[in-house]
Amino acid sequence: MAGALLRYGPGEAAPLALAQHGFGINRIVPGDGWIAYGAVDGGTRVLDPETGAQIADLTLERRPILAMAHHPATQQLAVGDGEGFIMVVDTASWRIDRDFRATRQGPVWALAFSAAGDVIHAGGLDDIAYSWPVEMLDAFEPGISGARSFLREAATMPNGERQFMRKCSICHALEPGPSRKAGPTLHGLFGRAAGSLPGYAYSDTLSGSDIVWDAATIDALFDEGPDHYIPGSKMPMQVIAAPDDRSDLIAYLKVATKGK
Numbered sequence: 348m349a350g351a352l353l354r355y356g357p358g359e360a361a362p363l364a365l366a367q368h369g370f371g372i373n374r375i376v377p378g379d380g381w382i383a384y385g386a387v388d389g390g391t392r393v394l395d396p397e398t399g400a401q402i403a404d405l406t407l408e409r410r411p412i413l414a415m416a417h418h419p420a421t422q423q424l425a426v427g428d429g430e431g432f433i434m435v436v437d438t439a440s441w442r443i444d445r446d447f448r449a450t451r452q453g454p455v456w457a458l459a460f461s462a463a464g465d466v467i468h469a470g471g472l473d474d475i476a477y478s479w480p481v482e483m484l485d486a487f488e489p490g491i492s493g494a495r496s497f498l499r500e501a502a503t504m505p506n507g508e509r510q511f512m513r514k515c516s517i518c519h520a521l522e523p524g525p526s527r528k529a530g531p532t533l534h535g536l537f538g539r540a541a542g543s544l545p546g547y548a549y550s551d552t553l554s555g556s557d558i559v560w561d562a563a564t565i566d567a568l569f570d571e572g573p574d575h576y577i578p579g580s581k582m583p584m585q586v587i588a589a590p591d592d593r594s595d596l597i598a599y600l601k602v603a604t605k606g607k
């Protein structure tokens with residue numbers, strides 16, 4: 348589902364569309380003379396808030412963007428993503444100052460600077476919140492190299508597996524049993540009634556649904572997007588537009604969700 352960044356100015360009759368983005372926009376951060384946004388597909392852009400003209404494109408290969416924090420006095424913008432990385436950008440030059448893996452596993456959901464801007468606090472799905480002195484961050488494993496090795500691996504994967512790794516694995520495990528990810532494990536998915544996995548806190552939409560997951564219903568879910576197929580669900584909107592990508596993903600899931 349496409350996203351848009353709209354500006355409602357005082358005394359203006361209609362909103363001004365600053366940006367159209369092919370995927371949902373998760374975060375918006377205003378600055379002095381700029382506005383930054385982060386999107387479901389990893390898109391991270393900085394625009395002129397008056398005209399929508401692009402000031403910087405900070406997009407890396409990681410997705411989705413889930414958290415952003417700005418510290419005006421030290422001119423730092425921090426961006427956290429679904430793959431557990433935080434990058435820190437200098438808002439004077441729009442250069443990426445630091446980029447590192449911040450969580451042991453899973454996404455960075457929340458970010459905040461300390462009052463002085465010298466410490467970053469991050470919350471994820473690990474059962475602790477982390478705090479780092481910004482100065483120390485260079486000592487951490489740099490993130491970009493990790494992302495590159497994933498890209499190399501991804502290039503040799505069959506398409507269905509690649510679809511899953513890129514678009515679903517952030518939030519869904521394939522193994523049985525409790526999972527620390529945001530979504531329920533997809534183990535045993537085919538033939539399972541929607542919202543029926545014991546121990547997972549589904550939205551009312553899914554737990555009250557009479558959908559049974561099979562090739563046709565999973566195809567419809569990502570053809571229409573969760574926001575249309577199961578409106579009110581906690582799953583973020585995303586569409587897989589190409590029918591081949593959907594059928595490859597489903598073929599992969601059929602095997603991978605049976606497990607060992």
Ligand code: HEC
Nearest residue numbers: 514515518529530531541542543549550553580581582583
């Ligand atoms: C950013 C997190 C996120 C991503 C990415 C994501 N999901 Fe989900 N998914 C969820 C959440 C959260 C739920 C539970 C929704 C609810 O309770 O409303 C869910 C539910 C589901 C369900 C229903 C499961 C059940 O037990 O009823 C299926 C099927 C599913 N997702 C498949 C996928 C597939 C396939 C992909 C990749 C194309 C994907 N999801 C990507 C978070 C995600």
